[in-house]
Amino acid sequence: MKTRYDLPCNIAQTLNILGDRWTLLIIHELMIGVSNFNDIKLKLPGLSANVLSSRLKELEEAGIAKSELYISHPPRYRYTLTDKGLALEHVFNAMIIWGAEHLETCYKEIVDNDEHRVEVGYYSSKTGERVEHIHIRPVKV
Structure with a gap:
C-alpha cells in the first residue's frame, strides 16, 4: 500500500488503499x-x-x-x-444514492420492490433502532 496520507484519519487511510485513479x-x-x-x-x-x-x-x-x-x-x-472487498457494497450504494440526488445526469438509482428510492440510514448496533443524530469520536488506541 502506498502511503500518500500519513494522517491518523479513517478517510485518509482508506484513500491510501482506494484513492488511486481507476481503483x-x-x-x-x-x-x-x-x-x-x-x-x-x-x-x-x-x-x-x-x-x-x-x-x-x-x-x-x-x-x-x-x-x-x-x-x-x-x-x-x-x-x-x-469479504473485506464485498463490505464496500454499502459505500458504493451510498455513492449511487448521492449521485441520484446531486448529479445533473443520473445513471443509476437504488429502489425498493415498489420502485421507491431508498435512503441511507444509521442504526444502533445495540438496539437495532434507527439513529437520527450521529457523532464521530476518536477511537482510543
Whole structure:
C-alpha cells in the first residue's frame, strides 16, 4: 500500500488503499461479477493493461480482492472480492444514492420492490433502532 496520507484519519487511510485513479471502478466491476482481466479492461475504456495489473495487485495486497488461476498456459486469472472487498457494497450504494440526488445526469438509482428510492440510514448496533443524530469520536488506541 502506498502511503500518500500519513494522517491518523479513517478517510485518509482508506484513500491510501482506494484513492488511486481507476481503483473504485475496478472494484465496482468485480462487485457486479466481471472477473476476467480482459473483460474488466473492455468494460473500462481508457484503462491500460499496466494500470489494471498494478491496481489488481494492490487490491490483493490490501486483502480486498483475490485471484485464482483458471488456465495455466498462458496463465489466466479470475479475480473476485474478498469479504473485506464485498463490505464496500454499502459505500458504493451510498455513492449511487448521492449521485441520484446531486448529479445533473443520473445513471443509476437504488429502489425498493415498489420502485421507491431508498435512503441511507444509521442504526444502533445495540438496539437495532434507527439513529437520527450521529457523532464521530476518536477511537482510543
